[in-house]
Amino acid sequence: MEHARPDKHLTARTLNRATLARQLLLRRAPLDVAEGVRAITAIQSQSAPSPYLALWNRLADFDPADLDVAFSSHRIVKATLMRITLHAVHAEDYPLLHRAMQPTLRGARLGDARFTGEGLTPQMADDVAGRLGELLAEPRTGAQVTADLAHPQLWWALRHYAPIVHAPTGGPWSFGARPAYVASPHPSSSADPDEAAQHLVRRYLQSFGPARVHDVARYALIQVTRARRVVETMRDELIGRQGPDGVELLDVEGAPLPEEDTPAPPRLLPMWDSVLLAYADRSRIIPPEYRGHVIRRNGDTLPAVLVDGQVAGVWRAVDGAVEVTTFRPLSEADWAGIEQEAGALADFVAERDPVVYGRYRNWWAKLPAEQVRVFGE
Incomplete structure (x- = not known):
């Protein structure tokens, strides 16, 4: 990995400005909603208004109706991904992000006592997952799917790790209190999960870097040892920068790195905004x-x-x-x-x-x- 030159020493304030720039929070960007979501990688979406308010903060002339359409057309999808939490992501990012998160998503559900205590096995869940095209060809509620399964806990596991996305159910923010689900029109990648995780690391650094391996692991909720292993395979493309207190930070070529005195306008962020949750050390924001x-x-x-x-x-x-x-x-x-x-x-x-x-x-x-x-x- 390229080591940081002395003139690339980054202060805490420089890192703050880098995050704001990459998260489109220094100035509202003239992007459509799908490209806006792609630019910031993902928007935590466990609360339905949050993607709308996140993009209102980041995009010039944002029209919420455009996001309604992007959700209904699955150009942007809402699914369980990083931190085992609902996120809105660009459809083209979904297959690799979902595959990268499989060890975490499967382990959190198929190894849980609420699943194993029912006498269920991962193979039983995978067998049902193979029928998702049939079970969720059209949007259905969780109760409707559960009624078709012998064990309710099968659905509890599947809706977190299988290639399932939320289907819009109406206003005011596209998704209501009673979720509906549909098989993802963008299947999970067939790549090895660690290979897919290279995409996750790359996208994270483009949107949140420069950052440490521990930050990547915290953002995604993956093991630090796994994050470090994936980063090691990307040695030739990543840049090392020297951060505060001499800590080495990871970065990618071409991502914004503004001067520390760049003005930062006030912003009113939504609940669970990603900039508040994307780092192990959250003092950056x-x-x-x-x-x-x-x-x-x-x-x-x-x-x-x-x-x-x-x-x-x-x-x-x-x-x-x-x-x-x-x-x-x-x-x-x-x-x-x-x-x-x-x-x-x-x-x-x-x-x-x-x-x-x-x-x-x-x-x-x-x-x-x-x-x-x-x-x-």
Whole structure:
């Protein structure tokens, strides 16, 4: 692997700007929705509004109807992938990402006591997986599929590791509370999982690098030893850069690497935004003292406010407006930028779901509120 030259030493602030640039958070990009998703690799989508709000933050002139169409046409697919969590990914990325994640997805379900305790075996699950074209030729709910199977836990395992995607069920964000499933129109790759994982590493670094092997492993939820083994096979194409404290970081040719003094406008990120979860060391985006406020113990990751590229607070929709709560005092110049973003966001969510993320309001009573302002009333 090429070693970093002294002039390539990266500061913590440079790494922050690299992430923001690669995640389209320094300026909104003139891309269509599918290319926007491809640019950032994946959008965590366990909450249906999140892909819409993620792209609203990243794309110029984003029209949510375009994302509706991309989901319904399977140009973008929603499936269980990294971290055993639902993600929206470009259809062309899905086969290799799904194959790369197979050891994690299968192991997490086929080795679980909730599966083995029923006397089930991996072969039984694989036999049913071979019938997915028949079982899920058309969208069906989990209850409908379970009714066709002798063991309910077979479906519990299959819906996490088999080539299955979520089928849109309607507004306001394409996917409702009662999921429907369909066999993926883009089958998993037949490549060896470690070969497929090269694609995952490459795409991760394009979208989140420079980063460490441990960051790749945390992002995907794969074993560090496996991530290191895959990286070793990519030695000729990866670049080594020297990060803060002399740690070696991995990178790819051609990915943005802005100067550390590049301005970073405020952004109001959705719940579970990938920039908050993509690293083992999350201080690149979240100041350590705020991590517990934004990422709760149960895993809920609150809608975050970025100021100068770092989390400074959270936001929520209230009565047709957007309320911003900060964990530290902000300047009036910072608030002016937030006001512009929050007012536009209030208009955006009002058209579809004025109380977006309303079920998570219980967290706000537990947050330290330095300043609170409401915009868009």
